[in-house]
Amino acid sequence: MNLLVCVSRVPDTATKIFVGPDGKTIDSKGVKYILNPYDEFALEEAIRLKEKNGGEVTALTVSADDATDILRNALAMGADSAIFIKAPSEPDSYQVAHNIANSVKDKNFDIIFFGRQSVDFDSFQIPSMVAELLNIPSASVVSKLEVNGTKVIAERDIEGGKETVELSTPCAISAQKGLNEPRYPKLPDIMKAKKKPIEEVPFFPVEAAVEVISIALPVNKRVGKILGDSDADINEIVRSLHEDAKVI
Amino acid sequence: MKKILVYLEPQNNSFKRVSNELITAANNLAQSSGSEIVGLCIGGNTSIYPSAGQFGLKKLVSVDFSGAYSSTAYAEIVSQVAKAESADVLLFASNAAGLEIAPRVSAKLDAGYVADCVGLEVADGNIVATKPVYAGKALIKTKINKSTKVFSLRPNVFTAIKNDVGSPEVTNFNANISDNDKKASVTNVSTNAGKLDVSEADIIVSGGRGFKEAGNFAMVENLAAALGGAVGASRAVVDAGWRPHAEQVGQTGKTVSPNLYVACAISGAVQHLAGMSSSKVILAINKDKDAPIFKVADYGIIGDVFEIVPKLTEKIKAVKG
Numbered sequence A: 001m002n003l004l005v006c007v008s009r010v011p012d013t014a015t016k017i018f019v020g021p022d023g024k025t026i027d028s029k030g031v032k033y034i035l036n037p038y039d040e041f042a043l044e045e046a047i048r049l050k051e052k053n054g055g056e057v058t059a060l061t062v063s064a065d066d067a068t069d070i071l072r073n074a075l076a077m078g079a080d081s082a083i084f085i086k087a088p089s090e091p092d093s094y095q096v097a098h099n100i101a102n103s104v105k106d107k108n109f110d111i112i113f114f115g116r117q118s119v120d121f122d123s124f125q126i127p128s129m130v131a132e133l134l135n136i137p138s139a140s141v142v143s144k145l146e147v148n149g150t151k152v153i154a155e156r157d158i159e160g161g162k163e164t165v166e167l168s169t170p171c172a173i174s175a176q177k178g179l180n181e182p183r184y185p186k187l188p189d190i191m192k193a194k195k196k197p198i199e200e201v202p203f204f205p206v207e208a209a210v211e212v213i214s215i216a217l218p219v220n221k222r223v224g225k226i227l228g229d230s231d232a233d234i235n236e237i238v239r240s241l242h243e244d245a246k247v248i
Numbered sequence B: 001m002k003k004i005l006v007y008l009e010p011q012n013n014s015f016k017r018v019s020n021e022l023i024t025a026a027n028n029l030a031q032s033s034g035s036e037i038v039g040l041c042i043g044g045n046t047s048i049y050p051s052a053g054q055f056g057l058k059k060l061v062s063v064d065f066s067g068a069y070s071s072t073a074y075a076e077i078v079s080q081v082a083k084a085e086s087a088d089v090l091l092f093a094s095n096a097a098g099l100e101i102a103p104r105v106s107a108k109l110d111a112g113y114v115a116d117c118v119g120l121e122v123a124d125g126n127i128v129a130t131k132p133v134y135a136g137k138a139l140i141k142t143k144i145n146k147s148t149k150v151f152s153l154r155p156n157v158f159t160a161i162k163n164d165v166g167s168p169e170v171t172n173f174n175a176n177i178s179d180n181d182k183k184a185s186v187t188n189v190s191t192n193a194g195k196l197d198v199s200e201a202d203i204i205v206s207g208g209r210g211f212k213e214a215g216n217f218a219m220v221e222n223l224a225a226a227l228g229g230a231v232g233a234s235r236a237v238v239d240a241g242w243r244p245h246a247e248q249v250g251q252t253g254k255t256v257s258p259n260l261y262v263a264c265a266i267s268g269a270v271q272h273l274a275g276m277s278s279s280k281v282i283l284a285i286n287k288d289k290d291a292p293i294f295k296v297a298d299y300g301i302i303g304d305v306f307e308i309v310p311k312l313t314e315k316i317k318a319v320k321g
């Protein structure tokens, strides 16, 4: 099978965020960047499919910064090769989706995998957008996947339950936790990954659709009434919830 | 902004609550921009249409669709309606269906799209959308530089306001859908029947690792029952196998914005906060006075959950009579 996994380079989830001097982006100084956690589920699933059915796994990223580090992670997990599309400046989702679609449209991938969201902009939008641009079906937030020839059965999380979606290849799948347990690359895999090819592809020039006006840290408008555990304290909390906040 | 198209989702005998929230949000935008509003409902029972009028919807486009739900087909229908109506602003819910359809529609219409908005306002003739980023650690304000603009709105953040305008005027639309548009279709839906889901509950009581074992969650269930709410959990609890993944709140779980979120023995790790910090009122119970959860809490009780939760349950039952 010919499999593609789109990955992104994001700040470590535990990183403290500071607003940069332009007021529109975060200050990247001191930020540790990692492979987007959900992309690991996507990579793992693609690698397992390859191990079962044969074929190739390609990892791809679009990034304004040098993202070869996370592509090497993907290669160490088991991807065979990687594509790096370097953007001239921080791309928006529209630019990323168009770049992915444009660079893969003639490559006949059977399944294009994504993480369900990237933990920087938390938007859940690239997978379905790319699928639409390529005119292929998709299933997102998938926690179980069965692939039988060209037939794909995906189980995805919805409010209050699960939905089974039937689709056929070529298709796009966005991965949710629960799909699998991503592997940790071993030292020999990491060494091997250094020799695997990373192809640089020029950025497909397309204007951003969304412009950031400002970025700010949320202001805490919370009441902040923190009491002890005496009966009087608990009574007071119950009274506040009932009379002040009116939520019970 | 000429016309706002609001994507409405039928559920049993009404529209989903979030659909009414979208109508209110559209009304607010329309007031400051003079746009028209039209609702769109695909499938579902037409007898529920008048209920949308109670929230101020005057016009509704109805599309008859029998057969299984299909994200590809629904996206095609929405864009056909958007074109026919010359809608230039489209609103969806940031939920399982909305998050699949909205990006597809935006690609079909070559629109700009901002997902999971928690604020929308009109400034200088454009819509400024606010959305949380970096797991809720920052908020960005954005605007779309395309003539067609698509937004999805986080459920339960925009309050639905009653504004009865009578039954909406209904137009039937015949969508032109081929088999090719049904390339992904739902063959089965399983729901946790009878159990309130965290993503749709007004009140959530969540428990964390501090409960020590699965059996102790009975305390959390009792408090949730007393409040008429749903049970939630931190990832530590789900990973330990004490609770199902469907109950997990946070970045890897569900994003929730209930009226009341009670966090019991949950430390308040950033990934947990990502899922619940837009809750309207937060009550935290933790024995560690320095637990980060207290930084986002409106109300807090410092102490042992094993003592506090049963007491709190009794006192709440008394207040609720």
Ligand SMILES: Cc1cc2nc3c(=O)[nH]c(=O)nc-3n(C[C@H](O)[C@H](O)[C@H](O)COP(=O)(O)OP(=O)(O)OC[C@H]3O[C@@H](n4cnc5c(N)ncnc54)[C@H](O)[C@@H]3O)c2cc1C
Pocket (backbone or CB within 6 Å): A013, A037, B207, B208, B209, B210, B211, B233, B234, B235, B236, B237, B248, B249, B250, B251, B252, B253, B254, B264, B265, B266, B267, B268, B269, B270, B271, B272, B275, B285, B286, B287, B288, B291, B303, B304, B305, B306
């Ligand atoms: C990529 C990634 C994604 C993640 N996604 C999520 C997510 O979606 N949701 C999520 O919740 N986490 C998520 N996490 C995990 C998160 O970082 C924390 O590990 C987790 O939230 C901790 O759960 P907890 O608060 O229950 O446990 P702990 O951090 O162990 O905290 C337990 C708390 O209980 C208190 N306590 C203990 N005993 C008592 C008692 N008797 N009475 C009162 N208080 C008591 C302690 O003081 C402590 O504050 C994610 C992590 C990563 C890296």
